[in-house]
Amino acid sequence: MSCFFQLLKASLLAGLMLLFTTGFSPSGAVAQENQGKQIFVEAESFADLGGWKLDTQFIQQMGSPYLLAHGLGKPVGDAVTQIDVPAKGVYRVWVRTFDWVARWDASGHPGSFQLSIDGDLLPVTFGTQHKRWAWHDGGEVQLDPGKVELRLKDLTGFNGRCDCIYFTQDLDVQPPQPGGVMSSWRRKQLNLPAETRQVGPYDVVVVGGGYAGMGSAISAARMGCKVALIQDRGVLGGNGSSEVRVWAKGNIRRGEYSRIGEIIEEFADRATKSPGTYEEFGDSLKEQIVRAEDNIDLFLNQHAFDAIIKDQHIQSVDMLNTKTGEVVRVAGDRFVDCTGHGWLGVFVDADREMAEDGRMGMSNMWAWDEAKTAQAFPQTPWALDLKMQDFPYPRDHHGQWFWESGFDKDAVGDAEGIRDWNLRAVFGAFNAMKNRDGAADHRNAWLTWVAYVGGPRESNRLLGDVVLTQEDVVAKRQFPDGFVPSTWSIDLHYPKEQYAKSYPDNPFISKAVHDNRVDRTFGYPVPYRCFYSRNIDNLFMAGRNISVTHQALGTVRVMKTCGMMGEVVGKAASLCVQHDCSPREVYEKHLDELKELLRLPGKARRAKPGAPISIDPGALPEAPAYGPFTGRDPAKMKGIVVDDRNAQTAGKWSAGRTGGKYIGYSYRYASPNSGASAKYSIKVDQPGRYQVGVRSAPFDNRSTSAPVQVICGDQDVTQRINYQGTQDGEFVPVTIVNVAKGQSVQVLIQSAETKGLIHLDAVQLLAQ
Template identity: 65%
Template sequence: MTTSYSEKTTMRPSLRKLLAASCFVGIATWATASPASILVEAESFEDLGGWKLDTQFINEMGSPYLLAHGLGTPVSDAFTTIQVESTGLYHVWVRTKDWVARWKAPGTPGVFRIAFNDSYLSQTFGTEGTHWHWQYGGSVELPKGNNTIRLHDLSGFDGRCDCIALTSTKQPPPDDPHILPAWRRTLLELPETPISHGPYDLIVIGGGYAGTAASISAARMGLTVALIQNRPVLGGNGSSEVRVWAKGLIRRGKYPRIGEVVEEFRDNAKKSPGTYEEFGDSKKEAIVRAEDHIDLFLNMHAFDVDTEQGQTHIKGVTALDTRTNQVHLFTGRLFCDATGHATIAYKAGAETVMEPNGRMGMSNMWAWADTSELQEFPETPWALPLTMDDFPYPRDHHGQWFWESGFDKDPLHDAEGIRDWNLRAVFGAFQAMKNGGGSKDHTNAHLTWVAYIGGPRESRRVLGDVVLSQEDIVSKREFSDGCVPSTWSIDLHYPKEQYAAKFPDNPFISIAVHDRRVDRSFGYPVPYRCFYSRNITNLFMAGRCISVTHKALGTTRVMQTCGMMGEVVGKAASVAIRNHETPRGVYENHWKELAELLCLPGKAHRETPDAPLEIPDDVMPLAGSDGPPTGIDPVGLANRLSGTIQDDRDATYQGAWQTGHGLKGYVGHGYRYAPAGSHATATFTL
């Protein structure tokens, strides 16, 4: 682990309480001096119009915010109504930023105006400030009673609004990040005591493939589960918001039943990025809500934990409702960090690691279309100044995974900057296509989609009892608790030199370097001991943040593999609850019981952890160790023919045979072919 550094939680619960108390002292003067102050959170607007709710960067800037992501076309207005207690003159402050100012880029793309009662302020917002700050908007006379507010986008290029403060004096609101949260709570008149939920058997934080599968798996084993997701949809990178198709083969290896839950909800994308419909957001949510034992909490951002027993045991998780700003407390016996960034593990004081440099980056993919009519695209002087030679041409009308940056940037505290750099790259490329050297060939080209939610690949990882390495995988080291089959190559991303020269400090095009010594058929069985924290006694993890090295992450990080981790964690949690054990105790004392559960169909269920198991009639057929057939099922074919099938994999080969999958109608997992005149032979033994 010489290439990593450890991170420890630096703020313990007692210190947080002390800080909160000092915050209230700090805001008392401001609140007393401005008794008529009104705070309007943008995310709580009654009608968001075309503005997007962006919750990715709460840990950085303290709040969700609205984003005018219109791809160069102004989005429709966001609208709300506020109650004003007394007629008077109010000073208007808007928390916003000029999102390209940090790079001293020309122009101000994210501009918008605000109207009160359909009368616009003279100030244009989003024109100043390299960081989030309060921009003064002048004053407005408001009558007592109902008053309307509109956010009016002027550009369609990612203007952003956090909140609006109305004050009776011109004194600006606090900007200190230690004071601002408590000040918000006071003006919003939110209760000091969080809304309580639980106790649950298992609380899963993160609703990507790993968290979704963990929740379903645990619920079907009779556990009560809370699934907390900070977006309005499930799926994470495999949702319509990010549109990365799910990779990693499932239903194979030592326990070929693992992966059946993933198969129920996985996407149907034909390429990456695919279409909105292919990612099946509603299907994922419907499958989760059909489980009686799961309470699903969408738009809920978990940001803190309560610990006990010498700070090694989690009691609860605190989360923010991203639409109302109300705080919720979830208590439970077991927890699963499926956040990708190990957010909950880090807050709990778990031992974590993160590469100091050379990490894989974040992608924001995009798509465009050829239309039958002339299409205009605005000039974007603030975007990266690109020519057609500065980026790989987006063939097949989409910018793929390799539109990736942030390799040596901070993925935890500057994720917004990484995302915004990606946006500058995408808009700069399309500017070159439309208004630059590619204009003659793209007169009818139209930008149809750009992901504003970033797809990160790597940040913190939690240390477990086993830290899986590249050498473990390629040498096929056997662990007694190996279970989840990882079939993806060891796939690590680096800046592509061809496109890195122009922006050496932050290249935006990557190349994948593959170590293909991973068994693609059977898979490498990732140990269960990678799925729980070595020092937090009741914490599981699933997804990108499991206990692996940077290089081993190259194979384990793909979504269907992460989903299978969740399936194992869900069943392990049921063993822990049944036996009053810790995650480590499941391995040390009850591994046989967990192994038996891993052999059950994905739809097997029980009403409580101690109830009898029930196997429904519609379970998936048991796959073999190399996975389900990709062609005609040889067993079914043999039954229909009342005969015996000898698959090509049963033969002995000599000569230049190759494996193929392209010609449909084959039996089993593929076919073999040899060049004409090669004199290659295949021998079958009957």
């Protein structure tokens, strides 16, 4: 028998040069030292991964990517590679792995696998020891020089995992724990060059390839910036990719800057469910759109793990090739943290915070289907011990968003544990369906998909010059740099009570608690000052790690909203390049220029920042400020009709659409004596006499006597009106005013001294 990778002096030099210049080693990330006494193999470097998956989610926690046997209960195909053994001898084999359910003292070893060396299986079964990542002793083997085949042979299909394999002729020495990401020990084993290869400098370096990262990169590139986009997975989209399958939510293309969202529209998924199907998420389309931009260098399967900073100014980030182990330094002038967890901000000690408790968790959704014949599923004694009554039945064959856990766990440091608990919940539920009290109804059921890449919702939030609050959103506090419309309600997740009682340490089913005071139709414009760091002078952020409170995160965290943040950041970064200024100075000195860029079509572009703008063919027409009308169009009605969207409001108003008899987009209502008020200011071009009317409502709970004040010049009239109206609704006359050319009419709606709700829908000026 022979095993592993030999590099004689000449081939060693050639191999290192190839690794240095291209990041690719023909036999993968394999090294040997001391003339063959030690040989090291990274599992992710295997030439053929077979059915094993490359898992890159937890590199910051355990130091490396690894291979995962995610087979949904069926053993996956072997991962295979060939190596060269330089010298004959007896080697001890060590495999870095662990028993992933042992931390909960669960029965069985679902992550079991074996190692085959040139067709001979080692007698040791790996994945059966240790509660955390550690070296598992595989025993001694006799190896002869020459080429040798290695195979990772999965035994269960239930998420066995392998980080690396180590052969040593020092039979009594156990290798050390590798330590952090690309530790000195691991670098030595891989024979990585002492000097890190550098690329760039780039105008903008974007870390994270989800919706926010794609929006940032494409927007900056089309404005003439040279962009690096770094993504640690092999696909783009983040939570909106086929790996996680959270459908993209949040309304786009509305508000004062209704062009924002046009870039997101180009690649957003068309899923009709969450989780949807693989095809609906369009991984290849996302990559195609990014690669079509000449100004973007796309780095897939690259994990940013460190950064160099001087005087609160980032100079570069280091990224690890998750397949070859090569480390490359990416130099840049501006950086955008779109990692979700705020990793880049962590590396450079940006001001940040994380909710101490009550954080939203991580989801791992799943799906099943019905075959024409009976389907077997293995017993899962190591999974959560569930019966059908212990979990929500997967409606529509989908385990949806509420399969979520980790609420008070370490969202960053124990992310792998949270994901693994989710897997125990999913497999325990399907075991109940197949092998317990649900068996009679699910003979033909089979698992079609379970997300092994987690969908986290909350962790680090990086702090900017504005920290957006729940009250800001609900009260629609106006900021001069409010650009990105957030149309999701303040949607916070908590453990559902019955599961919190049954599994108090880590409930696995959540509930959503909504603050419905958010204007979901038209949105709240999130300010630009939430998108850059207050203490790192060249750091932007976009996505769920922006500068908001825990409560405000509930509305901004959905994918299309995050993507629109990226569009704003990309254009702001181009102004930083054009004026050699910081993100803060864009707000202080160049805000009007940013506003002009945000009014451009998504397919606007220029050769470099500051150059003339051109518009690509196929640019979308500008959308109405609030999207298409859902009620009657005020422009098609008699007289001058002004919708409530154009009124200045104070106090608490609730939106409604019941009956569909409203003007524009919706109506609003407020409680009596609540302090709520609204003011219309209507400029009239043609002088004359005008009857002023307010829209009523066909609801019995509306006030029959509410004050409305009309002011025009020295005319000041207050009348009490009946808002209950007729079944079709109507404009109730208030008064008649004489209006001079260019004069404005003010109409004030008040809740004081009323009984019943006051109604806010539209005001009409009708020439007499």
